[in-house]
Amino acid sequence: xxxxxELQFQSIxxxxxxxxxxxSACHDKMPMLRDATSGDWIGTFAGHKGAVWCxxxxxxxxxxxxxxxxxxxxxxxxxxxxxxxxxPHKHIVKTLDFSPNSRYLATGGREGxxxxxxxxxxxxxxxxxxxIFCAIPQVVQGDVTITxxxxxxxxxxxxxxxxxxxxxxxxxxxxxxxLVHELKVDAEVRDMEFSASTGILTVAAGNKVSFFDMKSNxxxxxxxxxxxxxxxxxxxxxxxxxxxxxxxFVAGGSDLWVRVFDFETGQELECHKGHHGPIRCVRxxxxxxxxxxxxxxxxxxxxxxxPKGAETQ
Numbered sequence: 001x002x003x004x005x006e007l008q009f010q011s012i013x014x015x016x017x018x019x020x021x022x023x024s025a026c027h028d029k030m031p032m033l034r035d036a037t038s039g040d041w042i043g044t045f046a047g048h049k050g051a052v053w054c055x056x057x058x059x060x061x062x063x064x065x066x067x068x069x070x071x072x073x074x075x076x077x078x079x080x081x082x083x084x085x086x087x088p089h090k091h092i093v094k095t096l097d098f099s100p101n102s103r104y105l106a107t108g109g110r111e112g113x114x115x116x117x118x119x120x121x122x123x124x125x126x127x128x129x130x131x132i133f134c135a136i137p138q139v140v141q142g143d144v145t146i147t148x149x150x151x152x153x154x155x156x157x158x159x160x161x162x163x164x165x166x167x168x169x170x171x172x173x174x175x176x177x178x179l180v181h182e183l184k185v186d187a188e189v190r191d192m193e194f195s196a197s198t199g200i201l202t203v204a205a206g207n208k209v210s211f212f213d214m215k216s217n218x219x220x221x222x223x224x225x226x227x228x229x230x231x232x233x234x235x236x237x238x239x240x241x242x243x244x245x246x247x248x249f250v251a252g253g254s255d256l257w258v259r260v261f262d263f264e265t266g267q268e269l270e271c272h273k274g275h276h277g278p279i280r281c282v283r284x285x286x287x288x289x290x291x292x293x294x295x296x297x298x299x300x301x302x303x304x305x306x307p308k309g310a311e312t313q
Contacts, residue, residue, distance in 0.1 A: 031048075072087060197245075
């Protein structure tokens with residue numbers, strides 16, 4: 001089997017129209033780019049020698065980043081598929097994200113170091129190994145894997161760890177990086193998504209999905225809103241995604257079912273079967289009309305948010 005590891009939608013404006021892409025990370029070493037509306041394959045970023053754990057597009061979809069079990073992260077030309085940068089690491093790389101201006105790349109993984117790379121700089125050896133801007137240990141002592149990272153604001157990266165800590169690092173604009181805030185859940189973070197439309201951070205960990213309000217409190221770093229116990233667990237795989245309207249969320253994990261829940265009450269609204277292996281990743285599209293799920297069975301499925309066509313936004 002070729003388990004999926006991560007999915008991401010990215011919408012851009014092309015010739016005056018919105019176009020949405022879907023990128024997928026897979027253990028077959030071949031991250032792929034698809035048209036999110038039709039599901040049609042556009043291209044493959046070929047070159048990794050190990051499982052790919054994460055694949056992200058930059059805000060304009062000109063660049064793609066991949067994190068791999070071959071101890072490297074790569075940045076690709078999103079149009080041609082050419083590898084632009086290779087960033088060697090000393091252990092498995094599990095996650096990465098681009099800064100809002102696409103100038104920097106954050107990576108994290110088994111080493112427990114949050115690395116920031118400057119994509120505008122070439123190194124002195126004139127190869128495509130990019131220049132590291134800084135490397136931030138997550139803990140002074142002990143061993144913590146960075147499972148997910150999200151570049152939240154221009155200068156702040158959120159790094160979620162195997163210790164259940166969600167750390168906010170100010171990585172730019174000051175002489176040295178600084179830990180400016182920390183949230184906590186009671187298990188290893190398996191998935192983390194920030195929704196710009198709602199200002200909510202969604203976290204899947206243990207057997208719960210938790211939500212944090214990122215815009216309401218004075219310091220603006222996030223306060224706990226609510227969490228709901230799930231009929232599944234996220235110990236080995238799975239994730240959750242909040243609908244852009246904030247009215248419901250989708251979750252999948254240790255079984256074959258894809259479930260939709262009410263955001264206010266946590267009540268299960270829908271339950272869908274189609275995959276033949278545990279669910280590894282889920283994401284709503286930016287317009288909320290569809291969502292994608294990736295499974296241990298090596299397939300991606302696109303689902304209509306409202307099959308009956310009576311969607312209320």
